[in-house]
Amino acid sequence: MDKYLLDQKNYSMFICKYKNVEEMKEAQIRYRLNNPQSKEEQKIYWEQNKESISEKRKQKINCECGTSFNLSGKSRHLKTKKHLSYLESKKTTF
């Protein structure tokens, strides 16, 4: 039972995290940038993606909780009371 609830929570966190394929790609790029195999790889990834990355950073994202935020403020937003209470309410109505 606990495990089931945990899975539900993780699932909704995941859904909120990646709304579409583009975001998932972006997350992968950022992961590679933050965890590169080598400095060289980091440089290559950054060079290949810096334009789309800086472009994306300026974009406003509408979260399913009804708030919009910048990509750079995303992880901060996911911890806000409003977002967490949204997730909470979704869980209880489920």
Ligand SMILES: [Zn+2]
């Ligand atoms: Zn939210």
